[in-house]
Amino acid sequence: MWNYSEKVKEHFFDPKNAGAVEDANATGDVGSLSCGDALRLTLKVNPATEVIENAGFQTFGCGSAIASSSALTEIIKGKTIDEALQVSNQDIADYLDGLPPEKMHCSVMGREALQAAVADYRGEEWKDDHEEGALVCKCFAIDEVLVEQTIRENNLRTVEEVTNYTKAGGGCSSCHEGIEGVLTRVLAENGEAFVPAAIGSTTQPLTTLATEVSPTPKAVPEAAQQVAVSNGILKRIRKIEMVLESVRPALQADKGDVELVEVAGNIIYVHLTGACSGCQMAAMTLGGIQQRLIEELGEFVKVLPDTEMPVALGGA
């Protein structure tokens, strides 16, 4: 069974604003092929103030689709249309204390229903501009369509390149076989063959771009490191820094960056900057970093943005 948050369960078992709004003047009907889910959002908008006075949903879908719909209606009620349009799918996921990576598209569906309803209110025609595919990389929630498009647009040839451009494969690496499959298929379209990197080649996922973007410090051999750092805490922080260092090139490729702010027990606070902060993928990025850290440190840690840091630790 999915690892749903208490908040998701709450909104699924006892959804808010279920049903169609009686005197609605805006309707948005959208569906997500990934799950066969579909959602109808009805709004009652005050024509003078453009405030959403009432919102209701009808959903054909799984637990998280219903919870996302319920959360969406709660978030947008009382907002003006323009304010509501600022709501991202990440906001919906955050409102629910997060969604499993496979279920993020449920929150995307919520956002799209909102856009469709607003378009309907304004007498515009809403067209969906993105396509979803099967999930390839679970660490960073990257789907097949995105991987395929990125390979085509940038003439990518290796798994490492795919990781650098999309982050897919940069976590636990168990999806590399799948990425090779997509590469083989796309390259074959132009009569090319996929050639895997030689075993022992120096190229590592997520670090190839380093030479172009910023020089990566030479990794200290683990044995030497242990001699240099005898203190356990220092060693742990050193390891954390090394993981952050290894994901940095991929983030910089997306015009963003990450830095370590504080380590409080098993919670690691980081600061996301540039395009990464507020980026819809921020939570995914953190999830991916967390996965790497768990593997590297051999313990469970939680990675949170510094905005969630308690005041006592120097947070806002």
Added chain:
Amino acid sequence: MTQLTENSQDIYMDNNATTMVDPEVVAEMMPFFTEQFGNPSSLHSFGNKVGFAIKKARKQIQRLLGAEFDSEIIFTSCGSESDSTAILSALRAQPERKEIITTVVEHPAVLTLCEFLETEGYTVHKLGVDERGRLDLDEYRRKLSDKVAVVSVMWANNESGTIFPVEQMAEMAHEAGVMFHTDAVQAVGKLPIDLENSKIHMLSLSGHKLHAPKGVGVLYLKRGTRFRPLLRGGHQERGRRAGTENVASIVGLGKAAELAMKHMAYENTEVKAMRDRLQEGILAAVPNAFATGDLDNRLPNTASIAFEFIEGEAILLLMNKAGIAASSGSACTSGSLEPSHVMMAMGIPYTAAHGTVRFSLSRYNNMEEVERVIKEVPPIVAKLRKLSPYWSENGPVENPQESFAPVYA
């Protein structure tokens, strides 16, 4: 039978996924964790007794399968290993044959392997099914040729319970000179099997589907069938499957096989009666619902019910809250893109395929539980339909697919 699950309030109707280990099986296994810890390959008395225990288990499995010789039983780690071993063995033993025949509704243990083999240059013929999940034997006959290395067809489908005529299909393969394998993971223990008098060359079974523990399976290999092991390296299982035996689980599987023989009649009368009552009770109370699969020819314990206009995962979550465990063919429970390939293959419409729930019973269920499920399910369905855009007050909206036609991403 008595209710033995952890919480006596909870009702377990997901036995096609896995079963409770029978307490008698557990009792039989216990000594092999403690005093009987020897390696059956060892010469000393520690090992010797363990060797006898495995021999006994092999006999018990032989009887359940109606196999001619006990040496036809090869212990493996699971049903999936048995499937992979069988198919890959057939290909390696007959390198000149590059085709495989299977069906569109196989378990992923077979389908995913076949799809992988396609990328390696093999041709895979997947037989289609009709709206009741039945195969077309004429289509099958046309595909059989001396290019085919192996036919792999499941004995009974895990989702709909539909039974395939594998004995007849094995005869047809035999006439065409083609090797025949069946994934009988769902059938063993529920249906009588007589391999000695069949033309089935290989059969896979899994312990945890018949009240034995997880992590043990069997590959039946008819004497004289050309074979190439998957795991080489040891003399265990007569050199056909290397690796020190999972003794306790093998002993458990032997006992489970013996118990399955004993309960076979009960399974096909009492369990079947509970299944029938469950299906009839739910369908009588819930509109716009129907049973899927070949209703007159399916496993006695399985009922697959499609609830239109709602989604399976949501149903399961609410059922779980009510203390009822079942499973669904919806995409959402597996994280895959499409709803169940079995439901899609039967041409069940999208809005119903997503809402299929599989109830699979066992000898540990009772009629009281069945009545409770019949009572609990209708309000759950009603609650979710109230949320569904395809549903109005008391029934589906008119022309559901037209009045609600969302823009799909």
